[in-house]
Amino acid sequence: MVYNPHEVVKPQYLADSAVEALKLRAVASNLITREGFERFTGIEGDTINMRVKGSLPVREYGWRNDRSQPIVTDTFKDTVVQLKIEQDRNYSAVKLIDEDKLFDFGGGWGDIFARQTDALTNYNEVKILNHVRSAPYERVIVVDSTSATIKEQADLNRDNIFNAFVDAKADIKKMRSPGSDYVCLVGSAFASEVQKSQKLVTANGGGDDALSRATLGTIAGVTIVESEQLEPYEGFIFTRSGFVFYNAAPPIPNSAPFAAAAASGGFALRWIMDYDTAFATDRSLYDTFVGYNYTEDYIELQDARGQTFVSPERFFVRGVRLALKTDDYDPATDGIVDIKPGDGKGDSRLLGNKPGSWLDLAFHGKLTTTTITEGELFPGVLNVPGVMPTGDAGAGDGSGEG
Secondary structure (H helix, E strand, O other), rough: OOOOOOOOOOHHHHHHHHHHHHHHHHOOOOEEEEHHHHHHHHOHHHOEEEOOOOOOOOOOOOOOOOOOOOOOOOOOEEEEEOOOOOOEEEEEEEEEEEEHHOOOOOOOOHHHHHHHHHHHHHHHHHHHHHHHHHHOOOOEEEEEEHHHHHHHHHHHHOHHHHHHHHHHHHHHHHOOOOOOOOEEEEEEHHHHHHOOOOOOOOOOOOOOOOHHEEEEEEEOEEEEOOOOOOOOEEEEEEEHEEEEEEEEEOOOOOOOOEEEEEEEEOOOEEEEEEEHHHHHHEEEEEEEEEEEEEOOOEEEOOOOOOOOOEEEEEOOOOOOEEEEEOOOOOHHHHHOEEEEOOOOOOOOOOOOOOOOOHHHHOOOOOOOOOOOOOOEOOOOOOOOOOOOOOOOOOOOOOOOOO
16 A cells, blocks of 8 residues: 555646636736747747738730830839837745744645736736737727717617727728727726617626626627726727737746646746745745737738739737717817827827828728839840830839829
8 A cells, every 4th residue: 555644736736727717817818819939939139020021013015015115024022020029027926934824824825826826917917908008099989978879879779889889890990900800898987888788799607717707798799898907988999819918938947846837728827836944934936928019010002003012111900999988078088089090180109190191091992102113124135225114015114102
């Protein structure tokens, strides 16, 4: 018979439990894209270089032209975009003397472990929400929920909240945003107004985790989640790919006597525990590597002939900011007004608010007048001085404003 008088708590079990607790307590971090740090490993400057493919023009060669001009060749230029995330190392470390452990915590770490994971969860929630709130939204919608507007919409057999979400989705699409998995984070007052909407499809439970408890339901295909950490009257609708949360557990040191790492649902933690004999004190450390970023996109536009061009700038187009207007609160008092691409409003970070910008043209369904480059004479022809491709015979070089 094996003599085993002790019930030993395996470190891997506590690490797994910590990850599950972290996942169950998270709200905002479960609504965005989560990835590991694998793509950053060994990369100079901790920066990923992403390639954006350049486009080629399509030219015309005049039908039955006199062949006085050769066809021309074109070159394309790929653009390299550097993705550098805001990196951080989160940790929670506590020490526990023998007396506390025995008399205050029942001889175990259960309550302390819960407090450590709570601290890590709350920290990451705030960091992610700060990214959601501070993204450069090119579109801001003031949702009018005053008594007069509610009655006016009801008389038309419409719902003002439902209309706002339909408009927000339509505007995200008009900004050429990829993706269709829409979610919305709202503050407490906004959540209350949403719950009064006749169009809300109430969530059917789904678990005891924080996300399930915070999910109100869906309107117009948008999953709506309440966050107590947002301002009461604000909301943000975005695609899940609009924000990225990177996470990885640090490596386990060879010298650690009691350590484990675990990952689940996009979350990863390392747990190390040791005993300081000199001071008769237990020590517990939970830590994790994290990174945050929002996604920006290039805009593709066509000209009147169907040529495709790519914008030189990137825009944040995967989300829309919402502000609730009620009888008791007007967002304008805090400087929050309706903003659309091309209307000249908004702060200096916005590139699409300038009239005639790439995003302005895309949002309003307009064509670009960007000029096609001249190109080069086709190799193998006689380069006669002064002979350059011009007109229709030379390949429809195009003209217009940049």
